[in-house]
Amino acid sequence: MAQIGDKPRVLLGVNVDHVATLRQARGTRYPDPVLAALLAEEAGADGITIHPREDRRHIQERDVLVLKETLNTRMNLEMAVTENMLQFAERVKPEHCCLVPEKREELTTEGGLDVLAQEAKITDACSRLAEMGSEASLFIDADFAQIDAAVRCGAPAIEIHTGHYADATSPESVASEFEKIKAGVEYALSQGLIVNAGHGLHYHNTDAIAAIKGINELNIGHSIIAHAVFVGLKEAVKEMKAIIERASR
Ligand SMILES: CC(=O)[C@@H](O)[C@H](O)COP(=O)(O)O
Numbered sequence: 001m002a003q004i005g006d007k008p009r010v011l012l013g014v015n016v017d018h019v020a021t022l023r024q025a026r027g028t029r030y031p032d033p034v035l036a037a038l039l040a041e042e043a044g045a046d047g048i049t050i051h052p053r054e055d056r057r058h059i060q061e062r063d064v065l066v067l068k069e070t071l072n073t074r075m076n077l078e079m080a081v082t083e084n085m086l087q088f089a090e091r092v093k094p095e096h097c098c099l100v101p102e103k104r105e106e107l108t109t110e111g112g113l114d115v116l117a118q119e120a121k122i123t124d125a126c127s128r129l130a131e132m133g134s135e136a137s138l139f140i141d142a143d144f145a146q147i148d149a150a151v152r153c154g155a156p157a158i159e160i161h162t163g164h165y166a167d168a169t170s171p172e173s174v175a176s177e178f179e180k181i182k183a184g185v186e187y188a189l190s191q192g193l194i195v196n197a198g199h200g201l202h203y204h205n206t207d208a209i210a211a212i213k214g215i216n217e218l219n220i221g222h223s224i225i226a227h228a229v230f231v232g233l234k235e236a237v238k239e240m241k242a243i244i245e246r247a248s249r
């Protein structure tokens, strides 16, 4: 968390996966997620998130390697907990690695990692990431048992999956998903974790999440890239930053 005077500021990590989605749709060289990342940084992004999925539907290895050489901020590499991805991370040594669940057939990440069900494997992954100097984060639902498991695995950070909150349609379900996230953030902070959040956040639902005390960083991609089609990427990033700054003041 950065400071404004003595106030913590919620950071914005911009996910550029969906610039690559557009490129892969035609197999062209453009639009380049590397250029997107640099423009996002110029507009104030505090970090860049990328998720080289196992099926390589958007981000490619080349994108990660070039970004490692060109980013001015920090790379948050989202990855499945597989031997291949761990070896790739060991080669790249990103500042942050966020372990996420992956299903080939899913349209997008559907929920958090089941840490409880694979503690030994995730503990081993966290210690390999710590050894190479990368901060490990676990992408989990706001569930106390999963948070406890993240602590046992030795993860210094978690990212709370906000997808169910973003998908909720009735005011009651939005409020109930929001309360779960808020309670999860408070509990994880009390357990000494760094707490990030993200997935499905957009220009109309981010302010409430950014206002939760103690959140370190929000990772936001799809909505920013979508808005950039109309207003340009720098403006889209600036508008999202303004929302976060206003809400977390
Ligand atoms: C884990 C996560 O929330 C992001 O990486 C997101 O999944 C990116 O978009 P896709 O799910 O569409 O790949």
Ligand SMILES: NCC(=O)COP(=O)(O)O
Binding pocket: 015, 049, 159, 197, 198, 199, 200, 201, 219, 220, 221, 222, 223
């Ligand atoms: N981890 C969440 C992320 O990086 C961005 O998710 P989205 O905003 O593209 O849904």
